[in-house]
Amino acid sequence: MKITAIEAIPFAIDYRKPLRFASGEVHRAEHVLVRVHTDDGVIGSAEAPPRPFTYGETQRGIVAVVEDVFAPQVVGLTLLQREVIHHRMARTVGNPTAKSAIDMAVWDALGRTLRLPVSDLLGGFTDRMRVSHMLGFDEPAAMVAEAEKVVECHGIRTFKVKVGRRPVGLDTAVVRALRERFGDTVELYVDGNRGWTASESLRAMREMADLDLLFAEELNPADDVLGRRWLVQHLDVPMIADESAPTPADVTREVLGGSASAVSIKTARTGFTDSTRVHHLAAGLGLEVVLGNQIDGQVGTACAVAFGAAYELTSRRAGELSNFLDLDDDLLTEPLRITDGELVVRQSPGIGFEIDDEKLARYRLDRD
Structure with missing residues (x-):
């Protein structure tokens, strides 16, 4: 070895x-x-x-x-x-x-x-995960149409909606259009990628207060320390630390400093070893966890689902495991398939894929 x-x-x-x-x-x-x-x-x-x-x-x-x-x-x-x-x-x-x-x-x-299987070596909690799909910037009608296609073709019913543009109203209109189209049959949360100020973030979240959002992720810049703390105090949904917390130490600082109340784990960013550390930290602190995505291809997605399915906490929520659908092709001999909104962990040795030479x-x- x-x-x-x-x-x-x-x-x-x-x-x-x-x-x-x-x-x-x-x-x-x-x-x-x-x-x-x-x-x-x-x-x-x-x-x-x-x-x-x-x-x-x-x-x-x-x-x-x-x-x-x-x-x-x-x-x-x-x-x-x-x-x-x-x-x-x-x-x-x-x-x-x-x-x-x-x-x-x-x-x-x-x-x-x-x-x-690596998923069994890590924890072996389940053999599958529900999938969340990321909706990137576009006009409301186009984003609703994409969501409709994803629901029809893959059965996915959780959506992470990219926000953070100005004016704020365009983003809130997109989220409202999605809720009006699907009602309570889908789960929605928003990700600002640090695009708004703290005050813009709060205004937008208040505009969407009736839309039953699961989370808000990285709405304002990570270095806006006081603004983030102020925002978390005023939010009615968990604030996910993502880019602001790439290491276990960063997670500790963000959460104990009052700048976040949930965490995104991305295996592309913390591998399996540090992702395990973040998971155990989140479990000990009682944090909500979302399994995030670094716009991975199928190789990276196979890694993510292997980790997410290994633990009860990471498999509790839908994981961001569908970005590979936006690629023209990929490297695997047997492509990943999302069926009925779920991605299954392959029970073969290792992470569960083979590279097509x-x-x-x-x-x-x-x-x-």
Whole structure:
């Protein structure tokens, strides 16, 4: 079970339409496939999705830090030395998705070696999760039409609505249009990606007070410390810390400082090891948890559902597991399928997927 090599393979797949939100927009999934090789011939894989406007990582930067910094520190260790791997990578500042992809690829390799599903190794609470779908910026009619299609084709009935534009009224009109179209047959919550001020956030939430929202996520900037505390005190729904709380320590500061009352766990950002730490912290503090999404492809989504299904707390709410539906293609031999609003964890060794070598060759960017 000794690690002999780590690969970082850049690839790009187009989105069917641009995904727009307050902190930016993306047209292509320019991600990195990270592969951990062992002396037993096992290969574990995971996906690193760079978000330069959120964490400062780029595709080229992830490849460089994996190959030049992390691989030399990790090669030679065994799959069981996960705390050593975590400790060595933590000495390098930042680079959350690069670290997380290595962490999850190690877990995948361990599951394949032991011939056990990673979800069972983590906790094994359930074999499926309800799915939440993200609705990016558009006009109300277009966003309602997209929601109708997702309900009809996939049975999804929980929607995360991107807000944070100005004027505020456009966003609140979208959420109201969704509630009027679907009534109480769907769950709705909003994500501002830090796009509003605290006062704009409160005004918008009051405009939507009758819409029975589950949560509000990152409505105003993370560095607006007093504004966030003031906002949380006035909200009637839990305030989710997402980009403002990328580490367990950040979660502690946000929650104990009164700037958030719930937390989003993203395996693309905290891997399985730190996601477990955040989960245990949330359970101990009695926080609501949402399993978030970093606009992952199917590899990243398989990682997320494996983690989310492992614990009762993370599987309690619908997880954000459908962003791969917006991609033109993906890398798996057997694509993920959302049926009746649920995504099932595959009961095969590791995380539960196989990479299609022909597709990887088609979409990778490091070969002519």
